[in-house]
Amino acid sequence: MDDNNYRYIGKHVSRADGRDLVSGRRPFIDDVRIPGMLMARVLRSPYPHANIVKIDTTKAKAAPGVRAVLTYKDAPDWKCGLPQHRKVLDQRVRFTGDSVALVAAETLEAADEACRQIEVEYEELPFVLDCEEAIKPDAPQLYDEFPGNVLPKVTPFSEEPFNQIHVGDVEKAFEEAAYVAEGYYCYDKLPHPLPPESPGVIAQWTSPSAVTLYYNGGAPHLQKFNTEASIPGVAVRVIACHSGGSYGSKQLIPHLALQAIALARETGRAV
Secondary structure (H helix, E strand, O other), rough: HHHHOOOOHHHHHHOOHHHHHHHHOOOOOOHHHOOOOOEEEEEOOOOOEEEEEEEOOOHHOOOOOOEEEEEOOOOOOOEEEOOOHHHHHHHHHHHHHOOOEEEOOOOHHHHHHOOOOOOEEEEEEOOOOOOOHOOOOHHHOOOOOOOOHHHOOOOOOOOOOOOOOOOOHHHHHHHHHOOOOOOOOOOOOOOOOOOOOOEEEEHHHHHHHHEEEEEOOHHHHHHHHHHHHHOOOOOEEEEEEEEOOOOOOOOHHHHHHHHHHHHHHHHOOOO
């Protein structure tokens, strides 16, 4: 068959949205503006492992333009993760940059200033930076529900659809194996292809049992599934905005989504 008979093969084809992208007309999540929308910031931990002994948000709540400040004391008891274990906010922080408090304000500048007004007293806890050290008997424990810092390897399919690792008789397998090789391998200092655009979400309650979530990832069905699993009885509509790169890192941003939804519920406005 003559190549000229093909519509696309061997032909120059322009990207459908290419002109809008290079001209700056294509909207991203930062371009989405909902009437009355608030801006949110997260106060983050300066320590890799610590307990929050005391947190005072009095000054932050009184700051100009601030509409809500949430801490572990008043945040909703929603969890995300597989299995679900990570709270919207927790009294214990488990990595440098972990969430300590949430602020919603009229502007980003007001939210930033409110974060600076939050007074936190920490109790620093021991930590390790190596997975082999983390599973030793005397290692610091991150979650009470996961003794030894090990996630459960076998769970019923009905409870954890993404966790289908079935462990058999390991010793018997070694005994019957024709050849056994021993060694150690780990993934260390993996490079991460960071997208040019940071992850972002906008949450808006449309009724007491329905939320619309805008996010800049490429898997709205997974975001809907995970968010609804975290907030029982609430229907979640996910609108995927154009994404400024993802490379898989923005397919799911469940913790960010729950924090925006919590602030939106607290304020009654889009966040």
